Each structure stands twice: as C-alpha cells, then as structure tokens.
Amino acid sequence: MCLGIPGRVVEITSEDPPAGIVDVSGVRRKVDLSCTVPAEGLAALMGKWVLVHVGFAMSVIDEDEAARTLAALEELGEAMEEIEAMHRSAAMLEEAE
Amino acid sequence: MNERGEGGGRGMRFADEFRDPARARALVAAIRAVLKEIGATAADPVHVMEICGGHTHAIFRYGIDRMLGDGIEFLHGPGCPVCVLPMSRVDDCLEIAEREEVIFASFGDAMRVPGTRGSLADAKARGADVRMVYSPLDALELARRNPDREVVFFGLGFETTMPSTALTVLQAARERLGNFSLFCNHILVPPPIRALLRDPDMRIDGFIGPGHVSMVTGIHIYDFIAEEFGRPVTVSGFEPIDLMQSVLMVLEDIRDATPRIRNQYARVVPEHGNKAALAAIDRVFTPRDAFDWRGLGEIDRSGVKIRPEFARWDAEEKFGVGYAAGKSSGREPEGCMCGEVVKGMMKPTECPMFGTICTPENPMGALMVSSEGACAAYHLYAGLRPEEVAS
Numbered sequence: 001m002c003l004g005i006p007g008r009v010v011e012i013t014s015e016d017p018p019a020g021i022v023d024v025s026g027v028r029r030k031v032d033l034s035c036t037v038p039a040e041g042l043a044a045l046m047g048k049w050v051l052v053h054v055g056f057a058m059s060v061i062d063e064d065e066a067a068r069t070l071a072a073l074e075e076l077g078e079a080m081e082e083i084e085a086m087h088r089s090a091a092m093l094e095e096a097e
Numbered sequence: 098m099n100e101r102g103e104g105g106g107r108g109m110r111f112a113d114e115f116r117d118p119a120r121a122r123a124l125v126a127a128i129r130a131v132l133k134e135i136g137a138t139a140a141d142p143v144h145v146m147e148i149c150g151g152h153t154h155a156i157f158r159y160g161i162d163r164m165l166g167d168g169i170e171f172l173h174g175p176g177c178p179v180c181v182l183p184m185s186r187v188d189d190c191l192e193i194a195e196r197e198e199v200i201f202a203s204f205g206d207a208m209r210v211p212g213t214r215g216s217l218a219d220a221k222a223r224g225a226d227v228r229m230v231y232s233p234l235d236a237l238e239l240a241r242r243n244p245d246r247e248v249v250f251f252g253l254g255f256e257t258t259m260p261s262t263a264l265t266v267l268q269a270a271r272e273r274l275g276n277f278s279l280f281c282n283h284i285l286v287p288p289p290i291r292a293l294l295r296d297p298d299m300r301i302d303g304f305i306g307p308g309h310v311s312m313v314t315g316i317h318i319y320d321f322i323a324e325e326f327g328r329p330v331t332v333s334g335f336e337p338i339d340l341m342q343s344v345l346m347v348l349e350d351i352r353d354a355t356p357r358i359r360n361q362y363a364r365v366v367p368e369h370g371n372k373a374a375l376a377a378i379d380r381v382f383t384p385r386d387a388f389d390w391r392g393l394g395e396i397d398r399s400g401v402k403i404r405p406e407f408a409r410w411d412a413e414e415k416f417g418v419g420y421a422a423g424k425s426s427g428r429e430p431e432g433c434m435c436g437e438v439v440k441g442m443m444k445p446t447e448c449p450m451f452g453t454i455c456t457p458e459n460p461m462g463a464l465m466v467s468s469e470g471a472c473a474a475y476h477l478y479a480g481l482r483p484e485e486v487a488s
C-alpha cells in the first residue's frame with residue numbers, strides 16, 4: 001500500500017479527471033493521472049513509466065528506475081502482493097455486477 | 098542459508114543480494130569507517146531511526162543492520178500506518194461495517210488489525226459485508242454499482258496515500274454520489290517525530306526519511322528536525338543500495354555535527370513535492386486537534402479530517418462514530434509492548450508475546466500484522482537472525 005509499483009501508461013482514457021490505462025507487469029488497470037499531468041499535456045504521458053500508488057500515478061520515472069524498483073519490490077515480496085490486490089479488486093467488482 | 102547472520106555480518110555474500118556487489122561492499126566499508134570516526138561502539142552505538150515501514154522491511158530483508166557491525170543501532174519508527182492505528186478506530190470500523198446497509202471497503206493490509214472486538218476479517222467472518230479493494234477508486238465504483246447501499250472506504254495511510262483518497266472524495270463530490278463516504282484515518286509524519294524528539298528518554302542521533310511520503314510533500318517538512326532539534330535527516334529510496342548510501346550520508350552529518358536535510362532519492366522525490374497532490378490534500382482535508390496513535394497516545398495535530406464542506410462524504414459525520422461521537426482513546430491489549438517497540442525503546446524479541454502468543458498468523462499487536470511492522474519483519478526473517486530469536 002505504501003510503496004507503490006511501476007507501470008507503463010498505454011492509453012489515455014479521460015482528460016477530466018485525467019485518467020488512463022497503465023500496464024503493471026502485464027496487468028492493465030485504470031489509473032488516475034491527476035498528479036502526473038505533464039506541462040505539455042496529458043498526451044505526453046503515453047508510453048511513460050509511472051509509480052502507481054493504490055490506483056493513482058504519483059511520479060513519472062524513467063525505464064531504468066522502473067526496472068530497478070520492480071526488482072526491489074519483487075525481492076521484498078511486495079510486487080506480487082500489489083498485483084494480487086489489483087486482481088482481487090477487479091474480480092470483486094465483476095462479482096458485484 | 099545463513100550467510101548474513103554469521104559473525105555479526107562478516108563473510109556475507111553480496112553477489113546473491115545486490116545487483117552491484119562491489120558498490121555494496123564499498124558502502125559497508127565506508128559506513129564502518131565513519132562509525133569508527135564517530136567513536137561508536139557496541140556499548141555506545143549511534144542511533145538511527147528509519148521512519149518508514151517499507152525501510153524497516155528492507156533493512157530486515159537484506160540484513161543491512163547486521164552488515165554494519167555493532168556501532169549502529171536502528172530504531173524502527175512509527176511509519177507503518179496499519180501498525181499505529183489504535184484499537185478504538187478499528188472498533189469504529191466494525192461499528193460501521195456491521196450496519197445492515199453498509200458495504201465496507203478496505204485495503205487488504207488493514208483487514209487483520211485487531212480491535213477490542215476483533216478485526217475487520219473477523220467481522221467479515223461474522224457476516225459483515227467487508228470488501229478488500231486495491232484502490233479507493235474501486236470503492237467509488239462499488240458505490241456507483243450499488244446505489245441502494247452505503248459504501249464506506251476505510252482511508253488510512255500517511256501523506257503518500259492522502260492524495261488518492263482526497264481525489265476520490267473530489268470525484269464523489271463531482272458526481273454527487275451520495276452513497277459513498279470516507280472513514281478518514283490519515284495521519285502525518287512530522288508530529289510523531291516531534292513527539293519522539295521531545296521524549297527525554299529517547300536517543301535518536303539521525304533519521305532515514307521516508308521516500309514516498311516525501312515524494313508527495315517534498316523534503317522541507319523535516320526542516321524542524323535539523324533546525325529545532327539539531328538532528329540530520331536523509332530521505333532515502335528503498336533499494337538496499339539506496340538505504341546504505343542514505344545511512345552513510347546521515348552518519349557523515351552526525352560525525353560532522355551538521356544537522357541538515359538531504360535527499361538521496363532525488364530521482365523520485367522533488368524538493369517541493371507534488372503540487373497537484375498537495376493541492377488535492379489541502380482542498381479536502383484539515384488537521385484534527387489531536388489523533389490517537391497505537392503505542393504513542395494522543396498527538397496534537399497529527400491526523401487530518403474531512404473539511405466541513407465535504408461533510409456529506411465523511412463517514413464519521415454520516416454514522417456518528419469516532420471523533421464525531423466524541424470518542425477517542427481506547428486501551429491496548431494486556432501485556433502488549435507495541436508502544437515501547439514503536440518508540441524504539443524495546444526490541445520486538447523482548448516482548449513476552451513475541452513469536453509465541455503473537456505471530457503474523459495470529460497477531461495480538463498491530464506491529465505483527467503487516468510486513469512493514471517491526472515485529473512481523475523480525476519474525477519473517479527470524480531464520481537469518483538466530484542469535485536474537487534464541488533468547
């Protein structure tokens with residue numbers, strides 16, 4: 001919950017509020033991009049790596065930083081936890097339909 | 098299996114653990130040299146507190162404390178939001194969650210924190226509609242899909258997660274989603290640090306500052322630590338090399354008696370934080386007069402509540418629980434030493450319940466619940482620390 005996890009912005013879905021789809025180790029989920037809107041506009045985030053905390057992108061990072069952060073999270077066992085939490089939450093919402 | 102524990106850290110193998118073993122080895126040597134210059138010994142070690150629970154976890158995972166010898170003692174700070182949540186607030190959660198009309202949405206980490214009537218997981222087992230969510234946005238989605246139910250999100254965490262709940266409340270307000278509310282338990286990093294520094298029994302020579310909190314707030318929230326209390330802080334990333342480098346930086350400042358705030362994690366932490374995130378926090382939240390911390394008691398202006406203009410989305414107001422009901426402090430379980438451990442005055446292993454009555458599977462105290470809690474981290478990596486667990 002506190003550490004966040006890196007993911008890549010693969011689609012911009014809304015300008016207001018700023019949101020998009022982020023690929024986190026193969027899991028695609030909707031992420032709020034309000035805190036990482038670049039000066040050049042939201043479109044500039046496409047393909048960029050961001051640090052995602054509980055569904056919100058909080059920082060734009062470079063690819064190397066993303067890879068190292070992911071490796072560190074994996075060693076702490078936190079990467080799996082985050083990804084599982086994403087899956088579980090998505091499944092729960094499906095069920096709630 | 099036990100390279101790291103041996104001989105207080107000598108003979109460990111860096112190659113397995115570090116992407117850059119030569120750099121790790123050089124850092125260890127540099128840290129030991131500075132410790133020597135300071136004159137730190139086993140009898141009179143330097144005390145460095147890592148504030149963030151993520152750092153606590155990483156220090157144990159890599160055995161960083163063992164590598165650095167006896168001249169340094171790590172104190173594990175109050176920076177695990179799940180661990181410092183008082184029983185009374187868990188009780189409030191249960192009171193809300195057990196209402197017929199409520200769907201109570203919580204992060205997984207918070208499900209097993211014990212209250213006086215058990216945890217949220219226990220309440221769920223007894224039939225309450227408690228759902229684990231990954232994000233407050235998922236709780237908001239639950240509210241959209243269940244217009245005839247009241248969806249309450251259990252918001253907790255430090256400045257790191259505060260923007261996410263603030264933005265969620267703003268979105269609920271924008272959609273006029275009347276069946277969503279937030280049970281706000283957000284807390285701030287600086288006030289407990291100030292409380293610890295004021296405690297005459299505490300000895301902390303320097304701090305490793307949290308990376309992701311600082312990413313939101315910037316590094317100047319720690320200025321008072323250097324200016325008023327004369328202690329240095331280095332804000333750190335959580336890779337092992339980051340932590341070692343930060344330890345070296347803070348030790349240099351201790352040696353040179355130059356208290357200042359340094360930023361080892363500048364690649365993620367901007368000096369002045371994240372503007373959009375800070376604006377959202379300020380829009381939605383305002384400090385409470387005081388908030389209760391497990392083990393530390395009431396601390397002035399250490400938590401935030403929802404501003405009156407968003408009262409409609411405030412679960413405390415909506416259901417008349419918690420501070421809205423005039424309730425605050427609760428008691429802690431009998432024999433629990435969490436308070437002493439949170440303050441860094443006692444090692445987890447010195448608690449009589451450690452590993453026997455209190456385990457990660459069946460936590461008595463909150464420090465055993467999340468891998469970021471000092472007790473759980475000790476327990477998880479116990480195999481690497483035989484000398485301490487034996488006693």
Ligand code: SF4
Nearest residue numbers: 434435448455462472
């Ligand atoms: S062992 Fe359990 S009861 Fe004792 S301090 Fe740790 S978490 Fe608290």
